[in-house]
Amino acid sequence: MEKVKRGRKASSAQLPSSFRDPSGFLFRQDGVIYRQVNLVYKDNYDHFMDSGLYQALVDDNLLIPHVEVGIESPVPELAYRVIKPEPIPFISYPYEWCFSQLRDAALTTLKVQRKALDFGMSLRDSSSYNIQFKNGRPIFIDTLSFGKYREGEPWVAYRQFCQHFLAPLALMSYKDIRLSQLLGIHIDGLPLDLTACLLPWRTRLRFSLLSHIHLHARSQRHFADKPISVGQQRISRYAFMGILNSLESIVKKLKWQPGGTEWADYYQDTNYSPQAFEHKKAIVADFLDKIKPATVWDLGANVGIFSRLASDRGIPTVSFDVDPAAVEKNYLDYVARGDTSILPLVIDLTNPSPGIGWENKERMSLKERGPADAVLALALVHHLAISNNVPLSRIAGFLSDICHWLIIEFVPKTDSQIQRLLATREDIFPDYTRQAFEQEFGRYFTISDSADIRESQRTLYLMRRMQR
């Protein structure tokens, strides 16, 4: 115990998200992320590598590849190996994923578990935070999640799978898509009793949901204060596979579509003429070609049409929108296209993801994951300034914190979209003018270029953040 304490003190670069599992931890050295494999995990790690499981998972693009490195460990007395996993370009969290992203993450977890069983191992946890999106597809990132499987032993991560994946998916599918946000409050997945009481009664008529959610919740309540060892509970391989089949089947069957509308006509709500729209795309593309950013964040991306201008140029692009339906369409479209550079996420910019978990550090805030090389803020400022009453100076300040380059669209008050926003409220925004916009943004950025969009009253600006 003392040894562990001393060790932890020395590991100043240990990542705050990595402390639960005694098998190892992540740390950062010279800007590179490494994972220490502790001596207590030696047998499992050796089996994982030598049995062929690691290679099989990597070959199927299910696990993040790594190399063993010889760098000095921050806690050498605990260390067995230090490995360097391939970096993930942008870390995202389950409460930022759309329905199909969470569903694909769940299916990936089950695929990993099946493969592990083929090689005599089983997942020791099934947290949704073990999945990240790389090259557009979900991938398992926790190399130390695998333990040797003993015939007859139940799946210790079953509870976690139901709480992290099945419960939110069922709620999103049967109740309301916005309930995914409960994952940001309950960091170890949704409590099943809460899920059970929120789900409609008819979900009890579906055997998988009846058993994995409703009866599971009841069983949890009944055994809440009773100790147990997993060792005495036996479950045959057939039963184990039956559980996995049942989970996979229900996850695949859960569906979500916004308000019964067809995807094709969900997003026609623009006031651009086709010429203006094409001109806007040409200007944004031209700005991107001028600055050649390393990364792009598209804020208020809608279904990601402008994000695609960046991703088509091979630029890793994160495409944020507050509307889960827009993000869902963006995700399904890029999966169908086989795009590998884009990551759509559900983010409310008026309340972006905060740092959560232990010490507010386990899961990073949106700002901590920046800055992006370039930010696209197209048809966004008026929503922040008028719908959310944020002064232009504070919008400029926030954007200067999260990017080096800014491609931003100014929409004047005479524009029909703003007139619609003001139709139901008093106009208390006398300072919302082009002059004030340029003045406030000029305090943080240098305007490098600007262009008026044809057949509209809107203007696009290319701005560079001033040196601090």
Place this chain on the structure above:
Amino acid sequence: MNRVKQLGITLAVIISLSLVFSQTAYASIDVGTFDQAAYAYYIDPGTGSIIIQVLIGALVGGLALIGVYRVRVKNFLTNLFTGRRQNKESGEGKEGEESE
């Protein structure tokens, strides 16, 4: 066939429901005498989650097993029937060959 399947599922649900809701079933599961040291997992698997998993596992595993045996029995009977016929045919052939 679907009717039989539906009936089976309904029965299975009723049995599992009665198991989960009945206190005697819980009382018969001795949760206090387990070997803690052999399975040092770092997450809490949850007593209730393990118990329900064993129950659901028995049910869905049992159904899967029935499915497998149903196919095996079907194959066995088919083989038995067609095998006999084939034997008979090949036997007749052999006899013919021998007679030549």
